[in-house]
Structure formats: structure tokens, C-alpha cells
Amino acid sequence: MTHVLSAALPDEQRHAPTLRSVTFERPAMADGGLLDYVVRGDSLVWGRRGDGKVGFGEVARFSARGADRFARARAWWSAVAQSVESANPIGIPGTGAQAFASFAFDETSHWVSTMIVPRLVVGRRGETSWLTIISADPAEELSLQAAEEELAAELDAVDEESELSSGGSLGPGVVSEEDFRTAVTAGVRAIESGELTKLVLARDAVADLDSPIAVAQVLRELAMRYGDCWTYSVDGLIGATPEMLVSVEGATATARVLAGTLDRRSAPADPEYPRRVLAGDEKQRHEHQLAIDSLTAELGPLVSQMVAPAEPFVLQLPNVWHLASDVEAHLNPSYDGRTPTALDLAEVLHPTAAVCGTPTPAAAAAIRELEGMDRGPYAGPVGWVDTDGNGEFGIALRGGVVESPTRVRLFAGCGIVSASEPDAELAESWAKMRPMREALNL
Numbered sequence: 001m002t003h004v005l006s007a008a009l010p011d012e013q014r015h016a017p018t019l020r021s022v023t024f025e026r027p028a029m030a031d032g033g034l035l036d037y038v039v040r041g042d043s044l045v046w047g048r049r050g051d052g053k054v055g056f057g058e059v060a061r062f063s064a065r066g067a068d069r070f071a072r073a074r075a076w077w078s079a080v081a082q083s084v085e086s087a088n089p090i091g092i093p094g095t096g097a098q099a100f101a102s103f104a105f106d107e108t109s110h111w112v113s114t115m116i117v118p119r120l121v122v123g124r125r126g127e128t129s130w131l132t133i134i135s136a137d138p139a140e141e142l143s144l145q146a147a148e149e150e151l152a153a154e155l156d157a158v159d160e161e162s163e164l165s166s167g168g169s170l171g172p173g174v175v176s177e178e179d180f181r182t183a184v185t186a187g188v189r190a191i192e193s194g195e196l197t198k199l200v201l202a203r204d205a206v207a208d209l210d211s212p213i214a215v216a217q218v219l220r221e222l223a224m225r226y227g228d229c230w231t232y233s234v235d236g237l238i239g240a241t242p243e244m245l246v247s248v249e250g251a252t253a254t255a256r257v258l259a260g261t262l263d264r265r266s267a268p269a270d271p272e273y274p275r276r277v278l279a280g281d282e283k284q285r286h287e288h289q290l291a292i293d294s295l296t297a298e299l300g301p302l303v304s305q306m307v308a309p310a311e312p313f314v315l316q317l318p319n320v321w322h323l324a325s326d327v328e329a330h331l332n333p334s335y336d337g338r339t340p341t342a343l344d345l346a347e348v349l350h351p352t353a354a355v356c357g358t359p360t361p362a363a364a365a366a367i368r369e370l371e372g373m374d375r376g377p378y379a380g381p382v383g384w385v386d387t388d389g390n391g392e393f394g395i396a397l398r399g400g401v402v403e404s405p406t407r408v409r410l411f412a413g414c415g416i417v418s419a420s421e422p423d424a425e426l427a428e429s430w431a432k433m434r435p436m437r438e439a440l441n442l
């Protein structure tokens with residue numbers, strides 16, 4: 001009987017592991033905060049301003065490609081969440097059993113979307129620090145001492161990664177500068193013909209390094225310089241994104257929508273300049289509004305009390321200014337009484353107009369046709385989810401994919417509207433690659 005039942009389940013649910021996790025509170029972290037634990041290139045990382053988490057080792061992994069990658073990931077994670085046995089005296093969202101995840105931007109991508117449950121998670125949120133150990137072995141004893149010893153061993157076994165990469169060269173990727181300009185021109189034409197209102201076009205560049213990449217050092221560098229961004233590392237996808245697709249804590253969902261960009265490099269010293277040029281510019285405001293509308297339209301049916309500010313603020317990063325809006329909403333329970341998880345919402349909200357365009361299907365088709373590259377995980381959701389459904393999914397921007405120890409593919413894109421100019425968009429894409437170039441010493 002059990003056999004018949006389990007055979008009727010989707011593969012993802014049948015293959016989901018039964019996990020146990022124990023969380024221990026630890027003494028407050030030293031001044032370096034979480035970054036003191038970002039020492040290995042193979043760790044899973046999600047952090048901002050010294051808070052966040054670092055995952056070591058792996059006890060379970062889910063992989064998928066195609067249009068149903070999110071649905072299958074949800075089925076797998078919900079089976080894991082239903083069977084997990086957790087002891088968590090802290091109880092703060094994100095402190096217990098959890099997975100780090102990265103999803104391909106497009107359903108046609110060759111990139112394998114993954115969810116990885118680490119063996120250990122060390123985390124910090126303000127004054128609270130913790131260590132979680134996760135096991136797929138029902139008989140294993142999960143003690144604090146064993147967890148601390150394993151963590152110490154992980155931190156000791158550091159590869160030759162303390163030095164910043166020694167430089168190298170940056171060359172064209174699949175989409176050359178010329179290809180990108182041509183795509184922007186074609187995108188503007190498609191917008192003028194009325195097929196679309198907004199389109200986000202991206203390009204790649206290939207960093208060939210003189211010495212093997214020091215991933216942990218690159219992440220620390222990004223985290224220190226880009227304090228307003230969420231630094232991430234999941235299975236070769238690294239970067240620091242300023243854009244939060246969705247964050248879920250209990251019944252509250254928040255998002256940070258960005259669209260509208262101004263390079264700081266050539267800006268005059270006038271403190272009013274970014275506000276005047278960004279918030280006061282019709283093209284930028286229009287682009288920004290489309291990004292907010294795409295989020296609120298998708299989120300609307302699932303929430304009540306959605307608060308989206310009437311006026312965006314100017315987010316200042318070391319390389320660029322952005323128009324930014326923080327949206328917050330209360331999640332409604334669905335028919336089974338459960339509120340949507342961070343993973344559910346990542347599927348619903350991806351891709352927003354900030355990285356795809358408006359309307360979504362026409363923009364996604366135009367991206368496939370005009371870019372002609374596989375975006376892989378670039379501009380897809382990256383983050384974590386716990387077994388209670390809390391989580392954070394950023395949009396994987398301002399980063400790259402480590403393709404080999406000496407090769408990293410960088411990606412950046414720009415929102416195109418009818419007033420867009422190819423040279424200005426190309427310059428903006430360079431500005432968006434600057435954080436990774438600096439961290440790679442290129």
C-alpha cells in the first residue's frame with residue numbers, strides 16, 4: 001500500500017531525503033561578523049552587512065532544468081519540509097534546516113537550477129549567532145561539540161585562497177559590444193512598433209585570470225565595498241546584488257525593486273545631481289514604474305495591505321545610483337491555510353520587468369531572439385529558503401559564473417525603452433560590471 005502511494009508521487013517527492021537538523025546558539029561573532037567565515041571558495045554564502053549565513057558541505061541536492069524547474073523544486077522542498085525533524089531553540093526565521101538555491105533565468109537555459117542543503121550553516125543576525133547541523137542519517141548523534149569540531153575542520157582546510165587574484169584580461173563573451181549595440185537598436189525598434197513597452201537586454205564578458213580565482217576573497221571584497229548589496233555564492237554563481245526579488249518572514253513579504261541607473265564615475269559633485277537626473281527624468285521614472293507594476297501585479301492576488309511608496313528613493317552604490325522602491329505586503333493564507341513560501345513567490349515573481357521587460361512573454365521572446373546567449377543563472381533568483389518557508393531570493397545581478405579556476409563569465413544588462421541609445425546602454429552595462437572587475441582585480 002505504501003509502495004502504491006509513494007509510486008503515485010512525483011519523482012521529486014519520492015526522492016526527497018528525510019532530514020534532521022539541530023540548531024545551537026553561539027557566542028556573538030567577532031567584529032568581522034559573518035565575513036570571518038567566508039574563507040572557502042566552495043562555501044554557500046548569503047550575506048549583507050555582516051549578517052547572513054555561510055553553508056559548508058552538502059547533505060542533499062536538487063537539480064532541474066526547463067519550464068517546470070520551480071514547480072519541481074517546490075515539490076522537492078515541500079517533501080523535505082514535511083518530513084524534517086528540527087530542534088531549534090532560537091526559532092528566528094532562517095536559523096534551522098535550509099537550502100541555498102539558484103535558478104536559471106530562462107526555461108530554455110542549459111544552466112542547472114539547484115537547491116543545496118548544506119551539512120553546516122553558521123549564521124548571524126545582529127546579536128544572535130548560531131550553528132545548525134543537518135543530517136540525512138536518522139541514527140547520527142548531532143551534538144554541539146561535533147558540530148563545532150566539523151566547523152573548525154572546514155575553516156582550517158582552507159585552500160590557497162587568501163590573496164586577491166593577480167589580474168588577467170577581460171574579453172568579449174557571446175554578445176560582443178557591437179552585438180549589444182545592434183540588439184539595443186533592434187529592441188528600440190520593437191518597442192516603437194508597439195510589440196513591447198520595455199525590454200532588458202544583457203551581454204556577457206569573459207574574465208581570463210592569471211591565477212586561479214580566490215572566490216572567498218572576491219566575495220569578501222564585494223561584501224565590504226557593496227554593503228547595501230546581498231553577497232551570494234551558490235555552486236559557482238557569485239556576486240553582490242542590490243535587488244531583492246522577494247524576502248519572506250512569516251506572513252510578511254518584502255521586495256526591493258530597482259530600475260533606473262546612473263553611472264557615478266562621470267557624475268558632477270552636485271549633491272542634487274542623482275535625484276534630479278534619475279527621479280526627475282521621465283525615461284527613468286517610466287522604466288522604474290514598469291518594474292514596480294510587474295511586481296505588484298503578480299504579488300497582488302496573494303497579499304493584503306501592500307505598501308508601495310509613491311516616490312522611489314535614490315540608492316547609492318559605489319559604482320552607480322539606482323531608483324529604488326521597497327514594497328511590503330502581508331501574505332494571505334491559501335486554501336490549505338498555509339502562506340506562500342519564499343520559493344513559491346520567487347516562482348510567481350520571476351522574471352520581473354526589471355530584468356525581463358513588459359509584457360513578460362513578448363520581452364522573454366525578444367531576449368531569446370536579440371541577445372542570442374544563454375543567460376544561465378544571471379538575472380534569475382538566488383538565495384535561500386528554510387523548512388518553514390522563510391527565505392530571501394535576490395536577483396542574480398552584478399556577478400558572474402565561475403566556469404573554471406581561471407575563467408569567470410560576467411553578465412550585465414540594461415532596461416531598454418523607446419528613448420534608449422545603444423552607446424549609453426553599453427556604458428551602463430560596463431558600469432554594472434565594475435564591482436566584479438574590481439573584485440577580480442581586472
Ligand SMILES: C=C(O[C@@H]1C=C(C(=O)O)C=C[C@H]1O)C(=O)O
Pocket residue numbers: 200202243258259260261322354355397398411412413414415416432
Ligand atoms: C539588468 C541589470 O540591472 C537591472 C536593470 C536596471 C536598469 O536598467 O536601470 C537597474 C537595476 C536592475 O534592475 C543588471 O545589473 O545586469
